[in-house]
Amino acid sequence: MLVAENITKRFTGVTALDQVCLEFLAGQVTAVIGENGAGKSTLMKILSGVYPDYEGQIRYNGEPVRFNSIRDAQACGIAIIHQELNLIPYLSITENIFLGREITTRWGTLDQKAMRLKTRELLEKLKLSIDPDTLIVELKVGQQQVVEIAKALLVESEVIIMDEPTSAISESEVAVLFSIINDLRSENKAIVYISHKLDELFTIADRYVVLRDGKSIESGSMQGIDHDTLIRKMVGRDIKSIRRQSADRVHTPLLSVENLCLKHPVRVQENQLKNLSFDVGRGEVVGIFGLMGAGRTELLETLFGLHPKRSSGTVRIDNQQVQFKAPIDAIKSGLALVPEDRKKDGLVLGMDVQTNISLTALENIEQTGLLSQKKEATLAKKYIADLRIKTPSEKQTAKNLSGGNQQKIVLSKWLATSPKLLMLDEPTRGIDVNAKNEIYKLILQLADEGMGIIVVSSELPEILAISDRIIVLCEGSLTAEMAIADASEDSILKAAIPDIKSERAKE
Amino acid sequence: MQLTVNAYRPFLTKFQSLIALFILCLGISLLSDKFLTVANFWNVLRQISVNVCISTGMTLVVLTAGIDLSVGSVLALSGAITAGLLRNGIQLPSANLYIGFTLLGATLAGLVTGSGLGWFNGWAITRFKLPPFVATLAMLTIARGLTMLWTEGFPITGLGDSFTFLGTGWFLGIPLPVWLSGIIVAVAVLITNKTRLGRYIYAIGGSESAARLSGVNINKIKIAVYSIAGALAAVGGLLVTSRLDSAQPNAGTSYELDSIAAVVIGGTSLSGGRGSILGTVQGAIIIGVLNNGLVLLNVSPFWQQVVKGFVILLAVIIDKSNSKAE
Numbered sequence: 001m002l003v004a005e006n007i008t009k010r011f012t013g014v015t016a017l018d019q020v021c022l023e024f025l026a027g028q029v030t031a032v033i034g035e036n037g038a039g040k041s042t043l044m045k046i047l048s049g050v051y052p053d054y055e056g057q058i059r060y061n062g063e064p065v066r067f068n069s070i071r072d073a074q075a076c077g078i079a080i081i082h083q084e085l086n087l088i089p090y091l092s093i094t095e096n097i098f099l100g101r102e103i104t105t106r107w108g109t110l111d112q113k114a115m116r117l118k119t120r121e122l123l124e125k126l127k128l129s130i131d132p133d134t135l136i137v138e139l140k141v142g143q144q145q146v147v148e149i150a151k152a153l154l155v156e157s158e159v160i161i162m163d164e165p166t167s168a169i170s171e172s173e174v175a176v177l178f179s180i181i182n183d184l185r186s187e188n189k190a191i192v193y194i195s196h197k198l199d200e201l202f203t204i205a206d207r208y209v210v211l212r213d214g215k216s217i218e219s220g221s222m223q224g225i226d227h228d229t230l231i232r233k234m235v236g237r238d239i240k241s242i243r244r245q246s247a248d249r250v251h252t253p254l255l256s257v258e259n260l261c262l263k264h265p266v267r268v269q270e271n272q273l274k275n276l277s278f279d280v281g282r283g284e285v286v287g288i289f290g291l292m293g294a295g296r297t298e299l300l301e302t303l304f305g306l307h308p309k310r311s312s313g314t315v316r317i318d319n320q321q322v323q324f325k326a327p328i329d330a331i332k333s334g335l336a337l338v339p340e341d342r343k344k345d346g347l348v349l350g351m352d353v354q355t356n357i358s359l360t361a362l363e364n365i366e367q368t369g370l371l372s373q374k375k376e377a378t379l380a381k382k383y384i385a386d387l388r389i390k391t392p393s394e395k396q397t398a399k400n401l402s403g404g405n406q407q408k409i410v411l412s413k414w415l416a417t418s419p420k421l422l423m424l425d426e427p428t429r430g431i432d433v434n435a436k437n438e439i440y441k442l443i444l445q446l447a448d449e450g451m452g453i454i455v456v457s458s459e460l461p462e463i464l465a466i467s468d469r470i471i472v473l474c475e476g477s478l479t480a481e482m483a484i485a486d487a488s489e490d491s492i493l494k495a496a497i498p499d500i501k502s503e504r505a506k507e
Numbered sequence: 508m509q510l511t512v513n514a515y516r517p518f519l520t521k522f523q524s525l526i527a528l529f530i531l532c533l534g535i536s537l538l539s540d541k542f543l544t545v546a547n548f549w550n551v552l553r554q555i556s557v558n559v560c561i562s563t564g565m566t567l568v569v570l571t572a573g574i575d576l577s578v579g580s581v582l583a584l585s586g587a588i589t590a591g592l593l594r595n596g597i598q599l600p601s602a603n604l605y606i607g608f609t610l611l612g613a614t615l616a617g618l619v620t621g622s623g624l625g626w627f628n629g630w631a632i633t634r635f636k637l638p639p640f641v642a643t644l645a646m647l648t649i650a651r652g653l654t655m656l657w658t659e660g661f662p663i664t665g666l667g668d669s670f671t672f673l674g675t676g677w678f679l680g681i682p683l684p685v686w687l688s689g690i691i692v693a694v695a696v697l698i699t700n701k702t703r704l705g706r707y708i709y710a711i712g713g714s715e716s717a718a719r720l721s722g723v724n725i726n727k728i729k730i731a732v733y734s735i736a737g738a739l740a741a742v743g744g745l746l747v748t749s750r751l752d753s754a755q756p757n758a759g760t761s762y763e764l765d766s767i768a769a770v771v772i773g774g775t776s777l778s779g780g781r782g783s784i785l786g787t788v789q790g791a792i793i794i795g796v797l798n799n800g801l802v803l804l805n806v807s808p809f810w811q812q813v814v815k816g817f818v819i820l821l822a823v824i825i826d827k828s829n830s831k832a833e
Contacts, residue, residue: 304720306719306720326722326724327719327720327721327722328722328723328724330722331722337720339720344714344716344717345714345716345717345720346717346720347714347717348709348710348713348714348717348718348780349713349714350713350780350781351709351710351713351780355706355709358706359706359710359718359721359723360721360722362703362706363703366703369702370697370701370702371700371701371702371703371706413721
């Protein structure tokens, strides 16, 4: 029904999708699986018209099509339901469903009655017995999802893409969702189902497509394949290890964390981080792996003093107990954080290279109370040379540099504070291979010089390549800790993927 | 043709305000022979000095991606406090208490009032995470109300020659208000370009989260910036009060609009992080010259407002197309 042929999508310096071919059939649920960064969401964005420029061809019912906008794709009958739902909280269900497609009376006013009737009809079909005038904020997440599906059905979508639909909903809501999917399947709709939760796929999907590193690896029937084979297909690559030889060195402790908890910002009784305890030694690289929502970023943010009111537990640096009220306290204690979103949190994009580098260390370039231009330029030039940042000059605006060079600026700005512990969140996301390797080398070099390093990554090869020790997080808990010698992609993934069966057993 | 435009683009962008100002002056001087005279020159500069003071503070606020709507009211209250204390001191007949104020004391009290109200703005914005628009809109009303209470709705006049000298006097052939605003601008330029405070102001406006993660105390800087804006509005209040020898209860009404206009025409982005004090000064001069020219050309005050509005629009449109071209 929907066929993609040789789809290639390049972002500046990175090939996100490389000659991807796949096929979605009517009346079937197709699971798209792959690690983080395998290209799933890019592919879905192309299929739903978010990215209009790509190479290759999409055929829909045999006809070649090209979607220039989401509306285009919708008009053809392709609807996408994003992980973050696109509903307007203070409008009613009816108003949301008909947003942009309102039915009007012949006077040009809204035909509330007709819309409400149609909404009720759709909701009934989806077995959601709730008043169409209810505001979205009053609905549970699972119900909101049903509203999204209703929205897709209103425009008579033939292909419905669901991106991680169960990531935020409860067990019973999952059951409702699955029965809806079953109904849609029997109506001959093509369902594309993206999820990390492999167990779900065995329940609901008919076929699977595996993406890896932007390539389509394999597709086939879910029957006759098992959990472990599927994981192997997702991972299945040779690891080019630049693993360190000094892994057996004994590290003197630098950071020690005991029973670290972080409350959820909204659902206060729930914890985003659950009793985490671990150490990082001087000169040690600790890799932290976890899937989306495992609490990786939250862990680094908490250590860096960004959530002082919601966190509890004991943190020691050099055997001194510390309690950070703000990042400045963490920085003074020798911590540094290279954040995940480099464009928003790492850099002030509109500022030039030297201003960004000196931002953490302005005291050092002050002379009688005023900033010294000369000292600032010297500082910047030192790091531009040391880290081989490719920039026309230290006065270039950060926005104009490539991802790899931007990341090097972020690293420079932290190295300028001479940290004891460097925390990196997805340090190589969206960065080309060469810059990646340079950053790996730098990380290892810094560790050899005695710096403690935490690398959070959702890329297994990266974790395996540079870590001395690996910690796996799953839904806020520490589920595995292993020395690099004992680690494998399989064992890490197994610890990272939430196990529905064991959760059921708990309940 | 396209090529030549592109080649000159950086030059045009850099000096757009100056070029606009030059064209404006040229046009007005062709239409009116009263424009290009020494007397009118100082007249214009003296008139804009109040707006320059206020707009310097406004620029700092806008650079952090904020806004301060309360400057006009803060100006009025600070001026009225100074005038009231100077004229009447503090009298509490019940306690048989009378405190007289010297010129210096009354002036300082006005400045403390302004920075205090600014501090309150900053505190409300950071403590309760209020949008600056809302917090300073509230202050606009509060400070105006307090001005009415303090003055009981009547102007406070008869403030003495030594006080009016500030607004009307000359020093080395240059009017005192021009000296004062010039010094303020010089200090502000130094702060924005050469100090940590200035750097942090730009960083917060450019990316608040990146600044926070770099260890910048966002709240402290914001409170400082709003306090400075309040203090500079108070300086404006002193100038206005002194020039008129009278604190008017409705002084400074809608000054915030001229001030925001100066900032915007001067090329400072309302979303923060980009702009400069000197740009704002140029913006203030453009507005001042425009006002002056329209008066000299006998344009009705109603049309003056319409013209000013379109100039602001034009300035922002040009600025937008520039940032796109980057």
